[in-house]
Amino acid sequence: MASFRVKGGNRLKGEIIPQGAKNEALQILCAVLLTPEEVTIHKIPNIRDVNKLIELLSDMGVKVTKLGPESYSFKADEVNLDYLEKEDFLKKASSLRGSVMILGPLLARFGTGKLSKPGGDKIGRRRMDTHFFGFQKLGAKFHYDSKNEIFHIDGKDLKGCYMLLDEASVTGTANIVMAAVMAEGKTTLYNAACEPYLQQLCDMLNRMGAKITGVGSNLLHIEGVDKLGGTEHKMLPDMIEIGSFIGLAAMTQSEITIKDAQVDRLGIIPDTFRRMGIKLEIKGDDIHIPAQKHYEIETFIDGSILTVADAIWPGFTPDLLSIVLVTATQAKGTVLVHQKMFESRLFFVDKLIDMGAQIILCDPHRATVIGLDRKYPLKGIRMTSPDIRAGVSLLIAALSATGTSVIDNIEQIDRGYQNIDERLNALGAEIERLP
Missing domain, CATH: 3.65.10.10 (Enolpyruvate transferase domain)
Structure with a gap:
């Protein structure tokens, strides 16, 4: 079982091309x-x-x-x-x-x-x-x-x-x-x-x-x-990878441009991340995410806590809820993440809690994330990837954390993300693949 050793705290910069979907x-x-x-x-x-x-x-x-x-x-x-x-x-x-x-x-x-x-x-x-x-x-x-x-x-x-x-x-x-x-x-x-x-x-x-x-x-x-x-x-570019890169940029205060994202085929994904407070600049088919020290989660019009929930297309894809959840941990504000389709997909939050995140797992389908606004950075730990999307969420958390993390069972990440360590290292990350 292979692992990633991840040194956190680096700010990434550059362009990245999403893989095929x-x-x-x-x-x-x-x-x-x-x-x-x-x-x-x-x-x-x-x-x-x-x-x-x-x-x-x-x-x-x-x-x-x-x-x-x-x-x-x-x-x-x-x-x-x-x-x-x-x-x-x-x-x-x-x-x-x-x-x-x-x-x-x-x-x-x-x-x-x-x-x-x-x-x-x-x-x-x-x-x-x-x-x-x-x-x-x-x-x-x-x-x-x-x-x-x-x-x-x-x-x-x-x-x-x-x-x-x-x-x-x-x-x-x-x-x-x-x-x-x-x-x-x-x-x-x-x-x-x-x-x-x-x-x-x-x-x-x-x-x-x-x-x-x-x-x-x-x-x-x-x-x-x-x-x-x-x-x-x-084939189209992978919308899940595009969303993952948006969350990664926000969490690590990085300046990243996602090339050829075919924005018109992304549905409400860009707007959902904007509601998380993340600035996105659309330039043709490219998405530029500037470095942000702070990003604040919106509330509903009546002032109540924002809920991000999955739904069938053109609703928000369930594959990106794990990314939204981890991104919220360093935002300012609170969000309720509601995973309707799969009852075991939020169970990875225990690893984020061990890293210092403030998350209440309400039930198998709902988690409330209280953003730390970077006042208390996540800390590196050893953890195991349970599935593809949770694995990348943990990788994003590790890249934003202080210290070094080890993520085991990265075969799960390799199932869905092409040479992710090499591509992120080219932007300034420090990810080492351990046999």
Whole structure:
């Protein structure tokens, strides 16, 4: 288990380019299974979860060619369905939550799918019902082997239909869309997720020959087609990494410019950080965060404590609540962070409390943060990263703290952030990777 040794207190300065979006990559990579023709994808992040999915596709028989540091071509003209029966496939798929999205393409093109229960962050219950209810609505027959935790799906005769999703799941919507693009007839999908990454997937599928309308809304119409062709696709910058860099700049009193952030695709993320008192200067597609000694959290109009809560798009993404929480620890003022979707995601606050933060964990979903306004800086400690977003939040805390911190289990951070130590060290951080 690798660790970071972090010397806190350095002020960073410079420009940083966000990686390609992790959550988009996991959808887009699975979509290459929908066609035997070549698909070229640019701005693929070099992170653990994405690399594991590329390896899984290769093991399934997809021809993978690396064209450059962030560009790959994929050709799924000889997919080996027998590999789905092997223990190696089940083991690799179960270690990666994004692997569930291979099911939609497999059902659409080959009429069959199999998967062991996916892994991923331990942030609470992450049910798969939306995916499978959607497949069943399209006519797939579903069986779950509870003893071995294996999903078996027969989708030889998928037919379009109307369905109202029980939740606006991003991965669930992506999976159902990919299954429906080659189903017979028309599918109407209501309460669909409409995140920019889902829009990217639909735009890519339409370039491949799919007929999807309503993209960007929660009501999608999909006319089934017989086959899909190849295409070229460039992924968006990762909005979670962009938000992480904004929080990092504020916490460490740093002057950072985030290049090519595609601000028009960030929704309310910039305004949410502005409500935390952080100054942002938008220059085209770049975000400049000037060095700030103090930043003050706004209140609601009636003077009550600000609440920052997650919500489905275009609401605030749950993946950035951990960043908001840690950023608030050195702000002036108080904020209530309400994590509605996952009941275990706030449990990392005990590490911040050990560092000197004033946080009241009200219940598994809510934490009140009383900002210290830098009067009492955080102190370095040894801690363990429980998941991707909490791990980066702890890294931000360590970079702002006095003294040295050690963060264990940084494999969690590597799952979602590309060479984060090298990129931040280039701005003046002191992060040492320990084997």
